[in-house]
Amino acid sequence: MKKVEAFIRHEAFEPIRQELLERGIPSLSISEVKGSGRQKGVVEHYRGASLTVNVRPKLKIECVIDDSEKDIVVETILKHARTGSVGDGKIFVVAVEEAIRIRTGEEGADVLQAHEGTEIPSA
């Protein structure tokens, strides 16, 4: 099992979510984060004085999948999150040891994505 953790621009999220859903990967989490990278900070002006805030708002996607699905997820994120400018973000892939579904207590890669026949909300 792998966890894909990607830091992306806000506006890239919706197309990524849409395509992952279509490709059978509906389960993911997002958080609004702030971070620094090569992209320059934001210079704010407040009542005449200025302030450089060196962190910029980004969106973090976390998605745990079976090893075989890693390429699909990475590919989808690359496809939609890349604008070519500095600040597109990064993708990290880390190994996951265990996964347990709380409702049933099941373990293993089976719990990662939806069961057959489970209701998946349509777009």
Next chain:
Amino acid sequence: MTKRLSLAALMAFALSLALPALASAQDGAAALLETEGLELDTTWVIVSCVLVLFMQAGFLFLEIGFSRQKNVGAGVAKILVNLGIATIAWWAIGYGIAGGGNDFFGTDGFFFSHDQLIGSGEEAFNVVGSDAALMLFGMLFCAVSLAIVWGTTLERIKFSAYVVYATFFAAIIYPLVAHGVYGGGLLSDVGGKQVLDFAGSSVVHLTGAVGGLAALLLLGPRIGKYGADGKPRAIPGHSMPIAGLGVLILWVGWYGFNAGSTFGTGDNFFAEVALNTQLAAAAGALFAMLVVYMKTKTLDVGMAGNGAIAGLVGITAPSGYVEFWAAPIIGAVAGIIVVYGVLTIEKYLDDPVGALSAHGLAGIWGTLSIGLFVSPRLIEFNGVTASPGIWYGIKDGDLGASIGQLGVQALGVAAIFVLVLALSYACFAILKATIGIRVSEEEELAGLDISTHGMYGYPEAFIPQEEYPAGRFEPNVAGTPVATPSTAAATRPTEN
């Protein structure tokens, strides 16, 4: 002299009728009484001015609540700049255009000043304090109308568009409309009847909404409003409590807007207007909530707010012309109209706060409702040249005259719609072709706060500091040992 000042005008020449009578009063005591009465009237007008000014806060909160949080600071800058422009433009030019003159525009009162001679013949007067009160009242109405315009343009319009259009609107567009209805223009005498609009359902609210329509037609929807299938998507505002506060502030301010349009306290008539206002607003909120629930099975928070505003806009024109029983009917119909209006308009035009429905459609309804419900008692009381509404026409048998009044009301609506749309569309089209009226896609996505105003309306939770706040530890100078927990405890300042 009439006991009350004429309702038909926010123009100061109404007062000029009163002044000669005052001067000719022989009895000193009577003169004193008249003066005191006048001062009480002026006091009420100034109190109303403050209430109407407070409506700017209502528009501010309503629009900010219905915006995303990346655009909230922009709303504050917008309201303050537009209020400033409307004030100066009205003082310099707008008041003069709106006042007495020929059929199309006023010709006196530019750069309004004390003792200035305004008007000619019997209506001429020299400006005194009470004229300033009425002039200020008109100015704040103009500012309200201008504030309505921008409701359709949130989250994407260029700031420079505000500055140019606001100047044109407050100096020319709104004053032309006000002159037409209140200042002795064409709409104040249509074949022996006048277009009745007590406090401005059409003059103020429809005018503002049509200006907003012109802007919207040239501006286009926000990014992401319409999906690939062309269907509208909700772009929820970031704070319903703030939007709700905005609605209630507007509701409070409307007491000045409607009841203040009596221009005085004579016969305590202003209290009747206030009650009409309250009844209609309540019915508007209730019926909008009811209709939206029946249509969507949701008790929609935003739509309840739109309903209250629609009820208030609807009763604005008839507030001084209808009996209490008609007010909840007018408000309820406005509340129903606003729900269907928002749901229909949303399919084609991206109007973030529902200004086209709440101010435009409800404004049209309010103006037409006079043709249905205006009562003979209040026509006589207000001294206007009009026929009773269709309700009374059916009862009393003079249906033809009543239908005529409804026609005059409709004509007024149509004339204002066409005039304001033409002038506003021309202005925005020129702006679009020259300096542009819309921010870049990048700026829109980042939000107007950071891209136009250089800051976030809700600032960072994280603000970089040169060092740890209040310097709990000595700076770690090279060569000195790093503070360990024990040394840190020794150097830690006393907590307080």
